[in-house]
Amino acid sequence: MYNFLKKIIGDKKKWRKMEARSQALPKDYQIVYSEIKSYTWKFSAVNAMDNIAILEGLLGLFEEGAADGKRALEITGKDVAAFCDGLLRNAKSYKDNWREELNHNVMKKLGSEGKK
Numbered sequence: 001m002y003n004f005l006k007k008i009i010g011d012k013k014k015w016r017k018m019e020a021r022s023q024a025l026p027k028d029y030q031i032v033y034s035e036i037k038s039y040t041w042k043f044s045a046v047n048a049m050d051n052i053a054i055l056e057g058l059l060g061l062f063e064e065g066a067a068d069g070k071r072a073l074e075i076t077g078k079d080v081a082a083f084c085d086g087l088l089r090n091a092k093s094y095k096d097n098w099r100e101e102l103n104h105n106v107m108k109k110l111g112s113e114g115k116k
Helices: 002-023 027-043 047-068 072-076 080-088 093-114
Strands: none
Touching: 002 027, 002 047, 002 080, 027 047, 027 072, 047 072, 047 080, 072 080
16 A cells, blocks of 8 residues: 555656646747647556656657757647657557457457367
8 A cells, every 4th residue: 555655646746747847848848748748648548657658758858859949840740640649659548458358358258269
């Protein structure tokens, strides 16, 4: 129980730090980051920590871009949705879990018949 609580508290602190980092970015980066964040929560990982890791990496990329004097869309391109899809390419989705569960349940119920 202690480890569980420690993880939740630590994750909340990490999230707050990430949000503070995003607010320190130039306005165009803040807007793009906020929209990407909303998009990734709709379409991405079952495990929130996977999504947080993606967003944390994105923050680093945006911080570097801002430090180099680039605009946000110079980093993402004008098709921000395609950029997001690239970020999410390896994230496990709800659909992936449902597919695995379906296949597992069918094989389990078929027993030895499903192995033929």
